[in-house]
Amino acid sequence: MLKEYDGRVRLVFKDFPLPSHELAMAAHEAARCAGAQQRYWPYHDRLFKEQPRFQRDALVGYARDLGLDRERFTRCLDSHAEAARVRASRDEGRALGVKSTPTFMVNGSPLIGAQPVEAFRQAINEALQKVPR
Amino acid sequence: MIPGSLRSPWCVRVYTIVAASILACALTAAAAPRLTVEPIMTKGPATAPVTIIEFSDYQ
Numbered sequence: 001m002l003k004e005y006d007g008r009v010r011l012v013f014k015d016f017p018l019p020s021h022e023l024a025m026a027a028h029e030a031a032r033c034a035g036a037q038q039r040y041w042p043y044h045d046r047l048f049k050e051q052p053r054f055q056r057d058a059l060v061g062y063a064r065d066l067g068l069d070r071e072r073f074t075r076c077l078d079s080h081a082e083a084a085r086v087r088a089s090r091d092e093g094r095a096l097g098v099k100s101t102p103t104f105m106v107n108g109s110p111l112i113g114a115q116p117v118e119a120f121r122q123a124i125n126e127a128l129q130k131v132p133r
Numbered sequence: 134m135i136p137g138s139l140r141s142p143w144c145v146r147v148y149t150i151v152a153a154s155i156l157a158c159a160l161t162a163a164a165a166p167r168l169t170v171e172p173i174m175t176k177g178p179a180t181a182p183v184t185i186i187e188f189s190d191y192q
Contacts, residue, residue: 007181010176012170012184014174031191035173088169124183
């Protein structure tokens with residue numbers, strides 16, 4: 001979608017680990033730890049590919065596969081250095097009324113649940129029409 | 134010293150409306166949920182006219 005709307009759309013990812021998913025918190029923390037080594041998006045994509053295999057050893061393995069500094073990554077993960085930021089992101093979502101995942105907001109208009117590409121096109125096109133030229 | 138014409142009932146009413154509007158804007162801004170945008174977790178230009186915010190759970 002970002003390529004299709006070249007330069008006209010920005011995606012902002014926000015952590016929203018659900019309490020019922022016991023391994024989710026660690027996965028979100030791990031992605032941020034990868035981000036600290038400039039590998040956020042490759043790690044993010046790997047997590048979606050591997051879900052729900054998010055045990056600690058698996059998370060460290062994905063980091064190794066992506067060429068991250070293992071010691072730095074495990075220190076970050078084991079110390080929960082990113083936990084507060086993950087929780088803050090989830091709190092922001094709750095404040096906006098997010099109750100389930102995935103929840104999207106296209107220029108503020110909610111789009112809830114896994115939606116077909118066409119639903120995103122429609123929402124983006126409507127948002128673009130409202131943008132002052 | 135404010136000239137008399139600027140203290141007329143009509144002007145006072147305008148001042149009151151402007152002050153009330155400023156207060157309402159300030160209160161609305163204070164109450165609006167805060168959303169932090171972290172550059173490493175974004176794709177696409179910050180100047181894009183459309184922003185999609187995705188709240189997701191990896192699991």
